[in-house]
Amino acid sequence: MRIADREHEGAEQWNVPPGWSYNPASWSERLPIVGLAVLGFVIAGYLSLYQWRLIPHVWEPFFGDGSRIILNSPISRYLPIPDAALGALGYILDAIGGLVGGRDRWRTMPWIVLLFGMAVGPLGLVSLLLVIAQPVFFGAWCTLCLSSAVISMLMIGPAMDEVLASLQYLKRVVAAGGSWWRTFWGLKSSQLGA
């Protein structure tokens, strides 16, 4: 956020997509999402330590045995690594996807913006399905699993503005006779002026 403040005003204005009132790829827009991803990683990492039995107990302030039941459920062990560890990997991907590229990445690197959007969206969807599964299949709730789900839901909205800016840019390039493919990968010769 402070980084954005220090930016030269004229240079930052050049990064605002046409018809937009702000730049969705500015650091003040992206760093809060990265912060949420790091928080999600800490929570999911802690839960996977318990699932791997590297720590013997798991913190559960509200639902008694809930976390223990959920974190040892058949669904959580369905894949070769525990589901919280998969969540932690997802959060790392979200954080990297939020950090890579400059303040103009919505037009210089659409691929990373769309990859970021696709990492944030499905992670949120899986969290939602797991929230539904907790009481329906196991009759239990897990406080930190719910917290992680809330975090992944909070990331979706703020991540999508950049995705929208990139999709609009790709559409403009194609309408102007440019190559969707070259623009998607950010190859220099394909770029329009902002």
Place this chain on the structure above:
Amino acid sequence: MWAQIVKVAIGIWLMMAPAVLGYGNPAMTNDRIVGPLCAAFGIISCWEVTRGARWVHVPVGLWLLAAPWLLGYSNVGPRINDMAWGAVLLGLSTIKGSVSSQYGGGWKAVWG
């Protein structure tokens, strides 16, 4: 924005209601599926750029109105609970709320 936050609260209430009001299936399972959906799309629609997610609450509201009859709730409590909140959700879905930023034509500019 306030309408979206109310929808999040309704979703959380539906998740809690079977325990608070003490009712069982089929209403219990229904509310524990619909509640998280309602809350999740409420959170997503808080942001201006994804405000369109609020339309998900239309089918959710319609389902809550119909579920007591389609699933055959035997008790009055969960029936009134689902139908009342379903009607409120339908009403709230029509509220777009303020949009203060500009998004270059929004999603319509991509699909249109």
